[in-house]
Amino acid sequence: MALPAQKTDGADLLLARHPSPSVTTGWAGEAQTYARARLQSMGAPQRRDEYWKFTNPALLIDPETRAAVLETDKVPVFDAVDRLKMVFVDGKFSAELSDDLSLEGVEIEHLSDAMSKDIHWVREVFGVLEARGQTPVARPMAALNTAVAQDGLVIRATAEVSRPISMIYIHQDDSSDAVIHHAIRVEEGASLTILENGPAAARFNKVMEIEVADRAAFNHVRAQGRDHERKATTHMFAVLGEESQLKSFTLTVNGVLTRNEAVIEFKGDNASAHVAGAAAGDGDFHHDDTVFVTHDAVNCESRQVFKKVLRNGATGVFQGKILVKADAQKTDGYQISQGLLLDDDSQFLAKPELEIYADDVACSHGSTCGAVDETALFYLTSRGVPRSEAQDMLVLAFLDEAIQEIEDDALADDIRARLQAWMARRRG
Amino acid sequence: MLEIKNLHVSLEEEEKQILKGVDLTVGAGQVHAIMGPNGSGKSTLSYVLSGRDGYDVTEGSATLLGEDILEMEPEERAAAGLFLAFQYPVEIPGVGNMTFLRTALNGQRKARGEEELNAAEFLKLVREKAKALKIDADMLKRPVNVGFSGGEKKRNEILQMSVLEPKMCIMDETDSGLDVDAMKLVADGVNALRDAGRSFLVITHYQRLLDHIQPDVVHIMADGRIVKSGGPDLALEVENNGYADILSEVA
Numbered sequence A: 001m002a003l004p005a006q007k008t009d010g011a012d013l014l015l016a017r018h019p020s021p022s023v024t025t026g027w028a029g030e031a032q033t034y035a036r037a038r039l040q041s042m043g044a045p046q047r048r049d050e051y052w053k054f055t056n057p058a059l060l061i062d063p064e065t066r067a068a069v070l071e072t073d074k075v076p077v078f079d080a081v082d083r084l085k086m087v088f089v090d091g092k093f094s095a096e097l098s099d100d101l102s103l104e105g106v107e108i109e110h111l112s113d114a115m116s117k118d119i120h121w122v123r124e125v126f127g128v129l130e131a132r133g134q135t136p137v138a139r140p141m142a143a144l145n146t147a148v149a150q151d152g153l154v155i156r157a158t159a160e161v162s163r164p165i166s167m168i169y170i171h172q173d174d175s176s177d178a179v180i181h182h183a184i185r186v187e188e189g190a191s192l193t194i195l196e197n198g199p200a201a202a203r204f205n206k207v208m209e210i211e212v213a214d215r216a217a218f219n220h221v222r223a224q225g226r227d228h229e230r231k232a233t234t235h236m237f238a239v240l241g242e243e244s245q246l247k248s249f250t251l252t253v254n255g256v257l258t259r260n261e262a263v264i265e266f267k268g269d270n271a272s273a274h275v276a277g278a279a280a281g282d283g284d285f286h287h288d289d290t291v292f293v294t295h296d297a298v299n300c301e302s303r304q305v306f307k308k309v310l311r312n313g314a315t316g317v318f319q320g321k322i323l324v325k326a327d328a329q330k331t332d333g334y335q336i337s338q339g340l341l342l343d344d345d346s347q348f349l350a351k352p353e354l355e356i357y358a359d360d361v362a363c364s365h366g367s368t369c370g371a372v373d374e375t376a377l378f379y380l381t382s383r384g385v386p387r388s389e390a391q392d393m394l395v396l397a398f399l400d401e402a403i404q405e406i407e408d409d410a411l412a413d414d415i416r417a418r419l420q421a422w423m424a425r426r427r428g
Numbered sequence B: 001m002l003e004i005k006n007l008h009v010s011l012e013e014e015e016k017q018i019l020k021g022v023d024l025t026v027g028a029g030q031v032h033a034i035m036g037p038n039g040s041g042k043s044t045l046s047y048v049l050s051g052r053d054g055y056d057v058t059e060g061s062a063t064l065l066g067e068d069i070l071e072m073e074p075e076e077r078a079a080a081g082l083f084l085a086f087q088y089p090v091e092i093p094g095v096g097n098m099t100f101l102r103t104a105l106n107g108q109r110k111a112r113g114e115e116e117l118n119a120a121e122f123l124k125l126v127r128e129k130a131k132a133l134k135i136d137a138d139m140l141k142r143p144v145n146v147g148f149s150g151g152e153k154k155r156n157e158i159l160q161m162s163v164l165e166p167k168m169c170i171m172d173e174t175d176s177g178l179d180v181d182a183m184k185l186v187a188d189g190v191n192a193l194r195d196a197g198r199s200f201l202v203i204t205h206y207q208r209l210l211d212h213i214q215p216d217v218v219h220i221m222a223d224g225r226i227v228k229s230g231g232p233d234l235a236l237e238v239e240n241n242g243y244a245d246i247l248s249e250v251a
């Protein structure tokens, strides 16, 4: 069936917006060629697409980007964490601002360097996990990313890596349009923590592919930058081996448009994956979490916890699916998405889905949307807590269920401090 | 201290009048008790005084130390020295007891233009007060009232009262759900707070608490009014004979 012209034109527009990659041979060239073809055959996302029914992709496709308002934190998140810093400025890797690419138990290369080398594991990850994640639902922005990305990191962890690798996305140019692609493999028995923070660019497209081998562990904590006008579309594609573990948490405050997709597939038995997100939006804020978990192995556990606090006309979206294939017996799948609306102008749209073909599984999902608990608010204020502060305490408590999904307590506290500061600024 | 005059209150949502002209004056340093049948409006009075939403004051006034409190926000009333120990303390998952109490105390101090307590000073203060009420440190670390037993919740109310040191303490059935020893602890806590500059309004169904906390005046509330006031003997009379005699006498 031929695609509507708007979709094919949209795809061409997207490709034309980015310079062609400099390395076009070897595994990279192959991945780029296939990705380009994928994008052209599925076309650009459109409002009419079922998968984009709650989020208008126009801001991601339109040639003109609105200038973003730059906001900088005095003390950046994760500042106190002992970590390996990898800095990107408007999507370009900055060797000067970054630490040396050397850390025990891990091999790190800049994507553009890796592209001209024959690194055999990368050819099984780069663009490959993304391609796997294109069915049953198309993710055109991720295909675009693979087709044009020149920046990012190629990371292979071979042991328990002692310090987190911290990607810092600095945004300086108020009309930058950045594409970053990370390909990660955590080898058998190894463990790795990735931190990400910063607004990255006026418009940001990021893909992170992660292969978590048998008995390996991958932790991910992200704080998306708080520039008001920034637009971001991000994808995480993860494939999990036997007895492996994945934990991913994202904090989002501000941003005119954010779409975070997580595509997780269990390939080995007895593995577990937790994805969580806390989002706080005020005003012109649209935040979309789209998650797809595929259970294709026995006795795996997946957990999704997504919380959004919305006010002054902000919109929150959650699309979450758990697909349990026929052989994935003993699957334990859980999904909760909740919106807390601080006024009548804001909205939370949720589409939770379960699709189960195995018979011996325990899956549950829930989605709620409500206002602040007046009884609790009265209790707090009756003790002398000012109303605005009392409301913030309840908001923090609401979001905390997502924050508790963070493995490391110090990182969780860091995230809490971010949120508290954000709310305190709003109280003035 | 607290002066309530001809207070009429109805529900905001439905045309239902609950308080039908309450008159009550609690002098500085005094302890007053309110007894009365279920549904007579005791809790409503305590909520209206502390500023809960959902009620319309249609007539009358209430002042604390001469200040009209009915126009104030709940947190302003707290800063002015009012405290309500809830009949049903509220569970607030995700909000730590200590964070809550410290924010409350410093919120009040700030509103009064006093110096805020730092974390160490606050911790010391709470530990001291908690010890007296036999509240263990683990409980303090938990979220507000979450997973507390009925009696623990009530003790937590008194802990908050001891830390906040209000001038006018309203206690709504703090004794119900307490075992004999806990009742003694709570009463000791209250007695330790008794002071010429602090008053108590104790709502209770039982004489027992009043054995430990000697009231100056006992009021009987029925159908939204104070129908009778007297000395401690009045509580004994209720304990022995119920409300029938008193109610028929005033009818």
Ligand SMILES: Nc1ncnc2c1ncn2[C@@H]1O[C@H](COP(=O)(O)OP(=O)(O)OP(=O)(O)O)[C@@H](O)[C@H]1O
Pocket (backbone or CB within 6 Å): B011, B018, B036, B037, B038, B039, B040, B041, B042, B043, B044, B045, B054, B087
């Ligand atoms: N929000 C409300 N909606 C409907 N009725 C209410 C509401 N609040 C109070 N009432 C009614 O007002 C009356 C007084 O209630 P209140 O709780 O003040 O009684 P009380 O004297 O404290 O009783 P108890 O001894 O059982 O605690 C009751 O009939 C109660 O049902």
Ligand SMILES: [Mg+2]
Pocket (backbone or CB within 6 Å): B042, B043, B044, B087, B172
């Ligand atoms: Mg009552």
